[in-house]
Amino acid sequence: MSDIELIIERIELRGHRITEGRRRVIQAVLKQPSHFTVEDVLQSTRRVGRATVFRTMRLLLDLNIVCRVLLDGGNLHYRISSRGHHHHLVCNDCGRVEDFTGCDVEPLVQALAAAMKYEIDGHWLEVYGRCEACRLLRSGRPESQTTQVLSQ
Amino acid sequence: MSDIELIIERIELRGHRITEGRRRVIQAVLKQPSHFTVEDVLQSTRRVGRATVFRTMRLLLDLNIVCRVLLDGGNLHYRISSRGHHHHLVCNDCGRVEDFTGCDVEPLVQALAAAMKYEIDGHWLEVYGRCEACRLLRSGRPESQTTQVLSQ
């Protein structure tokens, strides 16, 4: 079964209707790179209203079909995510993102919570750096030090 | 020396001029609760332009005089922060925030980075839950379960 059909099925299971607009938005989402904004999705969907695109993105977020990535600098982007709770390792140069789940931050969080007498609901962790490719590019080709593939 | 004079001094040290507008914005920031938006600051400063308030907030952020807190749900708020790198434990009910530095997440982050061959620049960690006061309120007075002091 194709990616889109699997997503459609999950939406149906939650009691939502399958419409042509939703199908188009999902198709656009599936074509995006590593991470993207709703504006990006909007620009690659035709014949779907702005509000519907935003509503569909919210639906996908609720269903954990996409997640949000907090970029270094505070911008929230969207990203396809099959898993539930996970974190991101973001390359600040090229925008590449790696998901990770084995972060073992939960015990630390629990200890902290006990000390503070908080009951914990959840946490958010993002890690920023430079991927191997970008690092090699920098050290090997000093003239390209200002290369910045990711805009913004 | 008062809080405001200390901040003024740090701004001067970085080669910025001290103006009445900046003084007013800082005074407003110092009067805010646990966390706030620029809009909140704007509403408690008179005779200072909107752009100047935003520019001053950015200056304070650059100087680590304020930091940003990512609330559960994705809103970024501002917060006074004397320390450099630190994290937040946020009560989702009353909006209380505790800073913490002893998070020991660095070793985990380094291990992850080594596995992924990333060079690490930094990380972002926020923890969400319910503070003791809010927890007691909930369990002891079931009729106030929907109490939500923090708007939004």
Added chain:
DNA sequence: CATAGTATTGACACCAAGTCTCAATGTCAA
């Protein structure tokens, strides 16, 4: 098949958060 009852849509106004421009003004070191 008809149709009623929801769910969804899209146009559009609105909102929140922030940036940009540029002429006018303020600050401070000399």
Added chain:
DNA sequence: TTGACATTGAGACTTGGTGTCAATACTATG
């Protein structure tokens, strides 16, 4: 005191997102 230059404010603009509401599309049921 004054000149260089940093800062300001009004307001237009941008980006990301929500609320309204009449029109349209699904779908279950008879």
